[in-house]
Amino acid sequence: MSLPRAVTHLSRMSGTVNEMNSPDHFEPNQKPATAIPTLAQTATRRTQRAAATALQRIRQSHPPSSRIPDAAFSVLILFTAISVFAIVVFVAWQLYDKSRLSLHQFGLAFFYGRDWDPVNGDFGAMPFIYGTLVSSFLALLIAVPLSVGVAVYITEMCPIRLRAIISFLVELLAAIPSVIYGLWGIFVLAPLLREYVEPFLAKTLGWTGFFSGPMYGIGMLAAGIILSIMVIPIIASITREVLTAVPQSQREAVLALGATRWEMIRMGVLRNARIGIVGGIILGLGRALGETMAVTMVIGNRPEVSRSLFAPGYTMASVIANEFTEATGDLYLSALVQIGLALFLVTLIVNALARLLVWSITGGTAGRARA
Amino acid sequence: MIRSLRVILCIFLLTCCALAQTQLNGAGATFPYPMYSKWFNEYHNLHPDIQINYQSIGSGGGIRQVTAGTVDFGATDGPMTDEQIAQSKVKLLHVPTVLGSVVPAYNIPGVSQEVKFTPDILARIFMGKISNWSDPAIAKANPDIKFPNQAITVVHRSDGSGTTYVWTDYLSKISPEWQGTTGKGTSVKWPVGVGGKGNEGVAGMIRQLPGSIGYVELIYAVQNKIPYGSVKNSSGQFIKASLESTTEAAAGVKMPADFRVSITNSPGKTAYPIASFTWLLIPTNPTDKNKGKILKDFLFWMLDQGQAMTEALSYAPLPKEVVVKVKAAVTQQIH
Numbered sequence: 001m002s003l004p005r006a007v008t009h010l011s012r013m014s015g016t017v018n019e020m021n022s023p024d025h026f027e028p029n030q031k032p033a034t035a036i037p038t039l040a041q042t043a044t045r046r047t048q049r050a051a052a053t054a055l056q057r058i059r060q061s062h063p064p065s066s067r068i069p070d071a072a073f074s075v076l077i078l079f080t081a082i083s084v085f086a087i088v089v090f091v092a093w094q095l096y097d098k099s100r101l102s103l104h105q106f107g108l109a110f111f112y113g114r115d116w117d118p119v120n121g122d123f124g125a126m127p128f129i130y131g132t133l134v135s136s137f138l139a140l141l142i143a144v145p146l147s148v149g150v151a152v153y154i155t156e157m158c159p160i161r162l163r164a165i166i167s168f169l170v171e172l173l174a175a176i177p178s179v180i181y182g183l184w185g186i187f188v189l190a191p192l193l194r195e196y197v198e199p200f201l202a203k204t205l206g207w208t209g210f211f212s213g214p215m216y217g218i219g220m221l222a223a224g225i226i227l228s229i230m231v232i233p234i235i236a237s238i239t240r241e242v243l244t245a246v247p248q249s250q251r252e253a254v255l256a257l258g259a260t261r262w263e264m265i266r267m268g269v270l271r272n273a274r275i276g277i278v279g280g281i282i283l284g285l286g287r288a289l290g291e292t293m294a295v296t297m298v299i300g301n302r303p304e305v306s307r308s309l310f311a312p313g314y315t316m317a318s319v320i321a322n323e324f325t326e327a328t329g330d331l332y333l334s335a336l337v338q339i340g341l342a343l344f345l346v347t348l349i350v351n352a353l354a355r356l357l358v359w360s361i362t363g364g365t366a367g368r369a370r371a
Numbered sequence: 372m373i374r375s376l377r378v379i380l381c382i383f384l385l386t387c388c389a390l391a392q393t394q395l396n397g398a399g400a401t402f403p404y405p406m407y408s409k410w411f412n413e414y415h416n417l418h419p420d421i422q423i424n425y426q427s428i429g430s431g432g433g434i435r436q437v438t439a440g441t442v443d444f445g446a447t448d449g450p451m452t453d454e455q456i457a458q459s460k461v462k463l464l465h466v467p468t469v470l471g472s473v474v475p476a477y478n479i480p481g482v483s484q485e486v487k488f489t490p491d492i493l494a495r496i497f498m499g500k501i502s503n504w505s506d507p508a509i510a511k512a513n514p515d516i517k518f519p520n521q522a523i524t525v526v527h528r529s530d531g532s533g534t535t536y537v538w539t540d541y542l543s544k545i546s547p548e549w550q551g552t553t554g555k556g557t558s559v560k561w562p563v564g565v566g567g568k569g570n571e572g573v574a575g576m577i578r579q580l581p582g583s584i585g586y587v588e589l590i591y592a593v594q595n596k597i598p599y600g601s602v603k604n605s606s607g608q609f610i611k612a613s614l615e616s617t618t619e620a621a622a623g624v625k626m627p628a629d630f631r632v633s634i635t636n637s638p639g640k641t642a643y644p645i646a647s648f649t650w651l652l653i654p655t656n657p658t659d660k661n662k663g664k665i666l667k668d669f670l671f672w673m674l675d676q677g678q679a680m681t682e683a684l685s686y687a688p689l690p691k692e693v694v695v696k697v698k699a700a701v702t703q704q705i706h
Contacts, residue, residue, distance in 0.1 A: 118531075119554035186575045194580075211636025216524060216565055216580060301529030301566030312565045320527075322568065325429030326402075326557040328455065 036184035044194060093346060099338035101331055110338060116303040118323070122334035125342045129301035129315035131220070132346065135295060136225030136288035138309070143231045144281055148270075150232070156265055167240065174233035182297030185226045188219030190298060193225075198310055213308045215302065221309040223299040227291060233282035238283065242276030243269055282354045290348050292317040318342040384467075395662055398426040399433020399446030402533050402588065403649045406469055406686050407446065410677050414669055421665055430533055431557065437652050439459065443662055445450050445652035448533020449540075449557065450559035450631035455518045458552075464704050465630040465650040466670060466697060468677075469686035472617040472646040473537045474592050474599035477584040478577050479504055481519050486600040487609045490644075493602070495548035496584060497525055498553075498562035504582060512603075513617040519582075526585030529555040529566025537647040541635040568605045586645075589617065604644040605636050616643035626696055646687075655704050663705065669702050 096103075102110060106123060113124020154166055194217030201211040244271050254268035270277070292315075300312020302321065316339050327333050397407075411423040430447040437445030438459035448510040450465060454482070459566035475488055482504075489512050490493075501508060504518040528535045539555040553559050567573040570591040577583045577597075589612045592599050601611040610616050623639025624632060634645045657663035674694050681688040689697070 034595065115560070117560040118558045119556040119560065132690075186572070186579060190579055214522065214524075218565060218579075296529065296568050297572060302561070302564070303570070322530040322566075323558050324531075326431040326533075328431040328434060328452075328557065 003159065006129065008336040013177060021039075025077065027154065041077060058353075064295065072163070092341075094316065095341040095344055097298070097338060099334050099341050101334035102338045103334075105331060106335075110335070111342060114305065116319075118327070118332050121331050123338075125316070126340055127305050128314050128316040128319050128339060129342060129346060130305045131303075132289060132315040132317070133219060133350075135223040135227055135310075135315060136285060137233055138220070139227030139288045140281065140285060142228035143235055143284060147232045147280075147284075148239055148277060149238035150236045151243055152265055152269070154240050155201075155243040156261075156269065166350075167237070170233050170236050171367065172233075173229065173368065174237075178294040179297075181226050181230060183296060185298035186218070186236055189225060190222055193217045193222055197221075202310075209307050210309050213306075213310050215310055218298050218300045218312060219310050220306075220313045222300065223295045223313065223315075224309070225290045225295050226298055229286050230294065232350070233281045234287055235284040238280030239273070239277050242273040242280070245276075246272045275362060278358050278361070282351060283356070285350065286347065289343070290317055292321045296321060315345070316340075385502070391703065392422050393665060394663065395421070395423045395665060396426075397423065397444040397446060397651075398428050398436050398442045399652070400430045400533060401427040402448050402471055403469055403686070405447065406681065410681060411674055413677075414672060414682070417672075422667075423572055423669065427693075429531070433533065433652065436465065436622060437624055437654070440654075440658075442656070443623045443657070443659075444666060446650065447652060448647065448649050449536040450633075450650065453654070461654045462656060463652045464640045464655050466701065467621075467630050467648040467652055467689060467693060468644055468651055468673065469681050470617050470621055470634075470642050470648055470689065471537075472589045472612045472620070472687070473534055473541075473586050474612045474645070475584060475602065476577050476585075476591050476597050476599045478520065478581060480521060480581045482516055483598075484513075484516050485547075485598070485611065486516065486519065487603070488600050490541075490545035494542050496523060496550050497527075497542060497564075498546075498549060499525070521582040522616065523585040524580050524581050525561070525564030526573050526580070527561050527564050527566055528570075528573055528586075529568050532569075533557065533647070533649070534570070534586065534588055535559065537635060537645060540633055540647070541645045544633075544636045547659055552616055552643045593685050602644055604640075604642055605638050606640045608640065610641060610643045612643045612645070612686065614682055614687040617643055617646045620644065620646035621628050621687075621693055622690040626693060628700070630697070630700070653701075653705060656706050667701060667705050670705075671698065674698055674701075 102123065106113065110125055111129070112126050113122075114126045115122045115124045116127065117123075146176065150166070150170060154163055158166060194215050198211070198215040198217070198221070204214070205211045250268045250272060251264055254264045259267065296318035297314055299315060299318065301314050301318060302312035303314045303319070304311065306313065320336055320339055320343075324333075324336055327336055381629045389647075400503065404425070404616040407425050410450065411425055425446070430449060433442075433445040433447050434451055434455060435441045438455065438461055440461055445463070451459075451463070456463070475493065477486060479486070489508075492501065492508055492512060494610075495508070499599070501503075502523050504523060505520045510516075511517060517579060531541055536555060536557050539549075539553065539559050543550040543555045565576065567585070571586045573587055574591065574597055576594060577585050587597065587599075589599075590664075591597070599612065601609040604610050611680075619639050620634050620637035620642035623637040623642045624634045626632060628649070630650065632648070634646055637646065651670075653666055654663070674697060678688045678694065684703075
């Protein structure tokens with residue numbers, strides 16, 4: 001929501017700014033000093049007049065019928081809007097309905113239970129919820145600075161010729177199928193992590209407890225890195241669009257006050273665009289929470305809550321994808337559906353928190369420039 | 372004009388042919404999918420009016436769909452449980468089709484020879500009780516191999532699969548402790564290790580992780596030239612998995628009337644101990660008699676000519692005496 005609102009605000013502003021300030025301001029209907037209209041001007045006037053009379057004729061000849069399509073259109077649009085609600089409600093209801101057996105068996109303890117034992121029919125979702133959240137936030141931790149950096153470079157500092165190439169490459173990242181990322185993760189990233197990155201992290205930051213234990217290469221860290229690469233194009237391209245929409249006058253004003261380039265970007269650009277950037281981050285987070293294939297190939301698929309990022313973990317989307325086809329027994333199936341319900345709830349809560357964050361930043365108003 | 376009439380006539384005839392074709396739908400296990408699709412294709416070439424479709428959606432899905440009656444037949448890598456049979460709306464016959472086996476694959480730096488595993492070593496490695504390749508128990512079973520001081524990483528399947536079922540079924544049989552703590556299933560709560568998705572995921576991780584050990588299907592290991600070890604069978608012989616030793620495993624086991632039998636840890640002298648049948652689930656009293664007859668004909672063809680095609684695709688054929696028994700059961704039980 002916040003993203004389009006911010007963009008329209010900014011573009012509305014930039015519109016007025018351009019009309020007032022731009023030096024090569026062009027008005028086709030301005031009369032030249034001689035008061036003799038040029039050939040081009042007569043031509044435009046004539047077509048304008050023709051268009052106006054045509055419109056008038058349509059209005060006069062079919063006054064009531066023009067209202068019917070309008071009404072039909074608004075009803076149609078209303079239905080499309082309602083359909084989104086309907087789909088969400090339907091999905092939630094189905095998830096609840098199909099997971100009743102497991103809800104009845106385990107109650108709310110399902111959401112914080114740590115056991116996942118299909119053989120003995122003992123199910124708990126905690127390790128999966130933990131894995132999903134940790135891998136996604138790890139991904140954002142890496143992806144947000146990188147993507148904002150990429151977007152700032154593209155809009156503020158990049159030579160025009162390079163601009164298209166970098167934008168294209170960033171968007172190309174989004175076009176790579178996730179199974180390719182997964183394979184790349186197993187065969188390239190995991191050995192790199194195991195041989196170089198993880199020993200280094202263990203040596204320098206091992207005392208924190210986040211980087212300790214056996215180094216497999218695959219694990220939570222690998223999943224976070226793969227996810228970050230997958231969300232970078234989403235966050236970067238949205239941020240780029242938002243930054244482009246910041247009016248030029250803002251930059252010029254800040255520079256005119258004697259700001260350095262860094263201060264100009266910080267105060268004149270990023271500050272104005274922050275709501276749009278947060279919108280991009282939320283979209284990226286959504287992708288990270290739901291990503292299945294690439295994550296399941298590199299995370300190690302072990303339902304355990306472990307402090308170390310080297311340890312293998314598991315995510316909600318992965319366990320559903322992994323075990324649904326061969327799940328026999330009603331309780332097992334029901335538990336897997338309830339994992340889906342948990343994923344639905346977690347996504348809902350995380351998105352709500354992100355919205356709250358946006359509101360608290362802006363104090364309830366839309367993203368207006370206040371620099 | 373005449374030409375266009377001809378075209379119309381041709382289209383008409385083709386539609387008639389398509390309408391006359393009988394379609395059968397099946398769903399289930401992924402492990403025998405290449406074999407089944409070859410069979411169904413060959414059978415369609417022999418009988419152009421019969422088209423059998425098979426979707427490899429997994430054994431669990433196959434059992435669910437056939438018991439609900441939404442497909443004409445199902446397929447599974449693990450036999451249905453008594454509970455599932457009791458719940459089923461359709462009475463089903465388990466028809467064994469081919470055999471598969473599961474092999475231990477490993478990546479031990481500096482060891483290129485074939486490693487020998489005893490049941491005890493395998494169980495203790497997968498329970499995390501043996502955690503280093505320099506363990507004396509491994510050295511004792513392999514006196515001529517020098518093992519490095521390297522930690523063991525266990526790699527297992529993360530997706531539910533018949534392969535996991537066979538592997539854990541074997542471990543449950545040879546280790547009471549495994550049976551008590553973990554048990555057997557298409558997905559289990561692994562005491563140690565990391566999970567890879569599919570045979571390719573497990574094989575990929577084994578290749579990447581020095582000191583790792585995992586299990587893959589024999590077919591996958593053979594086709595991708597992955598080295599794998601031999602396992603000591605119940606008569607004390609170290610047997611390397613092959614199509615012959617897999618078929619041998621089935622020959623050594625007494626067949627029950629409903630063919631729901633586990634052939635892991637087979638008593639046969641040259642039998643490879645980690646093997647299993649895979650089954651088609653055929654309704655014994657189909658609602659559509661015509662389809663029932665077609666399936667019956669197909670089964671007889673599969674048990675004769677079909678068995679000869681198995682080895683080309685690296686599946687182990689059924690032993691002769693099992694084929695005889697299955698034919699008798701198909702004749703008697705499917706109406």
